[in-house]
Amino acid sequence: MKQTQNVEELQxxxxxxxxHIIEMTGAAKSGHPGGxxxxxxxxxxxxxxxxxxxxxxxxxxxxxxxxxxxGHGCPVLYAVMAECGYCPVDTLKTLRKLGSPYQGHPDxxxxxxxxxxxxxxxxxxxxxxxxxxxxxxxGKDWRVYVVLGDGEIQEGQIWEAAMFGAHxxxxxxxxxxxxxxxxxxxxxxxxxxxxxxxxKWRSFGWHAIELDGHDIRALQAAFAQAKGVKGKPTxxxxxTIKGKGVSFMENNPKFHGIAPxxxxxxxxxxxxx
Amino acid sequence: xxxxxxxxxxxxxxxxxxFGKALVAVGRDNRNVVAVDAxxxxxxxxxxxxxxxxxxxxxxxxxxxxxVGVAAGLASAGKIPFAASFSCFVLNKGFEQxxxxxxxxxxNVKIAGTHSGISxxxxxxxxxxxxxxxxxxxxxxxxxxxPCDEVETAALVKLAAEHIGPVxxxxxxxxxxxxxxxxxTFEIGRSIELTEGSDVTLIATGLMVAEAIRAQEHLExxxxxxxxxxxxxxxxxxxxxxxxxAAETRAIVVAEEHLVDGGLGVxxxxxxxxxxxxxxxxxxxxxxxxxSGTPExxxxxxxxxxxxxxxxxxxxxxxxQ
Numbered sequence: 001m002k003q004t005q006n007v008e009e010l011q012x013x014x015x016x017x018x019x020h021i022i023e024m025t026g027a028a029k030s031g032h033p034g035g036x037x038x039x040x041x042x043x044x045x046x047x048x049x050x051x052x053x054x055x056x057x058x059x060x061x062x063x064x065x066x067x068x069x070x071g072h073g074c075p076v077l078y079a080v081m082a083e084c085g086y087c088p089v090d091t092l093k094t095l096r097k098l099g100s101p102y103q104g105h106p107d108x109x110x111x112x113x114x115x116x117x118x119x120x121x122x123x124x125x126x127x128x129x130x131x132x133x134x135x136x137x138x139g140k141d142w143r144v145y146v147v148l149g150d151g152e153i154q155e156g157q158i159w160e161a162a163m164f165g166a167h168x169x170x171x172x173x174x175x176x177x178x179x180x181x182x183x184x185x186x187x188x189x190x191x192x193x194x195x196x197x198x199x200k201w202r203s204f205g206w207h208a209i210e211l212d213g214h215d216i217r218a219l220q221a222a223f224a225q226a227k228g229v230k231g232k233p234t235x236x237x238x239x240t241i242k243g244k245g246v247s248f249m250e251n252n253p254k255f256h257g258i259a260p261x262x263x264x265x266x267x268x269x270x271x272x273x
Numbered sequence: 274x275x276x277x278x279x280x281x282x283x284x285x286x287x288x289x290x291x292f293g294k295a296l297v298a299v300g301r302d303n304r305n306v307v308a309v310d311a312x313x314x315x316x317x318x319x320x321x322x323x324x325x326x327x328x329x330x331x332x333x334x335x336x337x338x339x340x341v342g343v344a345a346g347l348a349s350a351g352k353i354p355f356a357a358s359f360s361c362f363v364l365n366k367g368f369e370q371x372x373x374x375x376x377x378x379x380x381n382v383k384i385a386g387t388h389s390g391i392s393x394x395x396x397x398x399x400x401x402x403x404x405x406x407x408x409x410x411x412x413x414x415x416x417x418x419x420p421c422d423e424v425e426t427a428a429l430v431k432l433a434a435e436h437i438g439p440v441x442x443x444x445x446x447x448x449x450x451x452x453x454x455x456x457x458t459f460e461i462g463r464s465i466e467l468t469e470g471s472d473v474t475l476i477a478t479g480l481m482v483a484e485a486i487r488a489q490e491h492l493e494x495x496x497x498x499x500x501x502x503x504x505x506x507x508x509x510x511x512x513x514x515x516x517x518x519a520a521e522t523r524a525i526v527v528a529e530e531h532l533v534d535g536g537l538g539v540x541x542x543x544x545x546x547x548x549x550x551x552x553x554x555x556x557x558x559x560x561x562x563x564x565s566g567t568p569e570x571x572x573x574x575x576x577x578x579x580x581x582x583x584x585x586x587x588x589x590x591x592x593x594q
Contacts, residue, residue, distance in 0.1 A: 061351075108378050116349065120373045126339045127374060130346020130354075133331060137307070137352070157370075160339035168331065 001084045005049050010216045013083065014044045018245045019272050020079035020092055024102070026265035027093040031104070034255035036076040038180035038213070038240040039147060043068075043080045045219040046145055055085040058113040062142050065115045065131050069124020070149030070178065071105040072257070078102045078111075086113045122155025124148065125175055129165045129233070132173040143227075144173045151183030154192045159204065165233040166205025174226045175206075175235045178213065180242035182253050201235045213238025246271055280467070280486045285451035288444040288479075289387040291426035293318020296355055298427075299434045300326050306434055307347055309333060309356040311340045316446075317357040317387045337362050341370035341384070348381045353434055360386025360402035360443060368408060375439045376412035383433050384409075385442045389419075390530030391563040391571045392447040392480055398562035407535025409441040410508045416461060417508040419443040419537075421482035422452045425505055428459040436461060443479060443507075445530075447568045450483040452503065462506045464514045470500030473586050473593075474518035474525045478504045478537050480577075481528040481556065487579035492586055499586060507537050512544050519549040524589040526554045528582050530572075533557035552592040554585035 004010065017040050025031040043066075047053070051064045068077045075095060082089040087101055094100035101111040105119030115131075118124055128146035135142050152158065165173060179197070181188050188194060201208040207229045211218040219238070226234035242256070243249030246268040249260070260268055285291075300306045300322055307329040314320040314332075323330040331347075333340040337358055344354040356363065363386050364371070375382045386409075389402045409417045416436060420426040426444065433440040452467070459465075467482070468489050477485035482503045489499040500522055502514055518525055525545060527538035538555040545553060556576065563571050572578055 065350075117373070117378045120369060122338075123342050123370055123374055126342020126370070127346040127349065130343035130348075131350045132346075133343065134347045134350030134352050137329065138350075157336075157338040157342065160333070160336035161342065164331075164333055164336070164339055164343060167334075 001055055003048055005220065007216050010044055010048055013048055014040045015272055017044055017076060017079045017083065019269060021075045022246065022260060022265055022268045022272065024075045024079065024092050024095040025259040026262065028096040028259060030096060030259050031075060032072040032257050033075065033259060034182065034242040034249060034252070035070060035073040035149060035178065035180060037244045037246065037249065038242045039073050039076050039178045040244065041214045041216050041219060042147060042176050042178060042238055043076050045216050045223070047080045047084050049220060050223045051145065052142065058086060062140060064142050065144045067116045067118065067124045067128050067144070067146040068106060069118055069146050070121065070152050071118030073149070074106045077106060081113065087111060121149065121152040122157040125158055125161040128173050128175070129161055129170050132170040133168065135172055136170070145176065146173065147176045147178055150177055150179045150181065150188050150194060151191070153177060153194065162201065162204040162206065169231045170233050171230050173233045174223065175233065177235060177237045178240055179237055180240040182242040182251070182256060184256050186253050198237050205232055207232050207234045208237060209234065210237045210239070213240035214244060280452065282450040282452070282483055282486065284448045286423040287446055287448050288420050288423065288426040289446060290318050291423035292385055292430055292442065292444050293321040295427040295430035296322050297325050299431055300329065303353065303434060305351065306353045306355065307331065309340050309344045309347070309354050311335055311337050311358045311362070313358050316359070317385065319357045337366040338370050341367035342374055344382045345370070345374035345380045353381060353383065355383045355385055357385035357387060359400060360389040360405045361400060364402065364405045364408045371412055376414050379414045379438060381437055381439065383440045383442065385444060387444040388446045389443045390445060390480065391558065391575055392445055392530060392568040394568040394571060395565045397565045401563060403532045403558050403562070404535065405443060406507055406529065406531045406537060410540065412439070414438060415508060416440045416506070417443070418461065418505060419478040419507055420505050421479055421503055422449045424451060424453040424455060424457060425459060429505065432459065432461050445480055447480065449480060452482055452486065459505070462509050462511055464505065464511045465503040466514065467501040467503055468499065470498040471522055472498045472524065473590055474500040474502060474522045475528065475582060475586065476502045476504050476518065476525060476541055477528040478507060480530050484577065484579045484582055485528055488582035488586060491579065491583055497586070497590070504537060507540065510540050510544060512548065515541055515544045516548045519545050519551045523551045524593040525551060526556060526582060526585045526589055528556035530577055531557055533559060552589050554589040556581050556585050
């Protein structure tokens with residue numbers, strides 16, 4: 001694969017990933033399209049620009065690690081990893097089918113190139129910090145990136161982990177909150193408000209950056225800034241739009257966990273042409 | 274009497290203390306061994322490791338879910354983490370993390386649960402762990418170890434570190450009688466026949482091994498030949514020893530400091546039912562939580578003494594006829 005810093009190229013890749021997400025969830029007739037679409041620029045920028053990795057050598061010990069803690073958003077991860085060359089593109093539409101590498105939530109047993117099996121919310125940050133601690137113990141400079149859902153950080157374990165990361169000064173870990181403002185039952189602010197979110201993380205001892213999670217330039221700058229932050233971990237609070245890129249899915253709680261119908265797939269693909 | 278010389282049953286260290294000491298030795302041999310703590314290192318004896326290897330010791334504060342997650346992360350990056358806490362806290366508060374981050378991806382974490390059973394005494398039921406065998410055994414791929422004394426603990430800690438895959442070690446707070454000779458060899462998944470016997474088999478784990486030995490001595494004095502098996506590996510269970518016990522003695526008592534529901538007894542019964550059904554009796558805690566008291570008072574009140582094993586042996590012998 002070829003990594004790039006060119007924003008137009010990354011935007012073009014993002015559009016291709018969005019098409020995959022629509023086709024995959026449409027074919028599966030279930031899944032979580034909204035929270036996959038909101039994280040597209042985040043995951044694309046990481047894999048196609050920021051991460052030090054090599055799909056030819058998935059077990060390279062010095063690779064950067066990526067964990068999708070919000071495992072239900074796996075269509076975006078599968079599509080990006082397939083486009084990188086980790087796994088086949090042509091079988092992406094077997095998502096959620098028996099025996100598929102593209103299980104309903106990320107499952108290392110079926111897709112060994114994944115760094116973690118996730119799906120139960122709240123757990124990925126602890127895992128990332130343990131990995132970061134191991135890298136530091138070995139004197140290695142690889143880094144760990146973990147994407148958290150906004151609803152997910154209502155879990156208490158996230159804040160246990162937040163304290164741990166700051167206390168142990170694990171500065172090789174970057175958490176990205178995909179703050180799309182919607183969770184299963186509705187709007188985050190109505191279910192369990194997270195605000196003031198950046199202040200929460202700062203008060204827990206993290207370096208916090210807020211940005212538009214669909215602005216690739218801003219993401220690139222934030223990841224570069226995070227590399228320079230020493231003595232504390234970094235969190236990027238990425239303001240995103242659930243269902244981003246498809247007009248009738250945007251900001252629509254219905255598409256948290258409902259797949260598009262055949263007509264909706266056709267409509268969405270027309271918008272993403 | 275030969276048997277009595279063999280089993281002096283002198284009080285030794287608690288298995289938690291033997292664990293702490295053994296982990297330091299394991300840490301000296303393998304620098305990939307790390308320790309993860311949730312503010313109980315003085316109680317779990319993880320403080321010994323922390324003192325010798327401060328850079329390989331991670332304090333999590335009172336946060337067991339994160340502790341298990343961090344351990345899984347360390348293991349995913351090639352470390353051999355031992356996460357220790359009271360058994361009830363790590364297994365109950367960390368269970369979901371053990372399930373999704375350790376068992377499901379088959380990660381190489383080692384979980385040490387101290388203060389198992391009711392012999393922790395005065396602290397009472399919120400600190401007691403009477404369902405940990407059931408919980409740990411319900412995790413696919415986990416190896417579940419339950420040593421009875423300091424000798425066995427030291428050996429099993431070393432074997433746990435060498436074993437690739439998740440392990441749960443069940444340890445106790447109370448000082449434990451020394452059952453095994455210093456030169457005894459141990460193997461994960463291989464039980465130890467402590468006495469030969471032809472009338473009844475007493476299968477025990479943890480603190481109940483010593484009680485089973487005491488019961489055996491009493492039964493012998495009454496002309497009953499009891500085989501005693503130390504089942505230190507609860508999962509994977511050694512079916513061959515159970516097969517022989519069922520075939521040769523046709524009566525089995527299982528004794529454990531755990532709820533009878535879902536514990537060693539149930540697992541042995543499953544094997545017996547599959548191989549060679551015979552009468553069985555179960556010594557364990559009966560569908561309740563204990564209370565504050567001295568360990569001795571509690572073990573007596575909740576039916577976990579040699580006397581209870583003897584009574585169970587007579588019941589099973591009666592049913593055998």
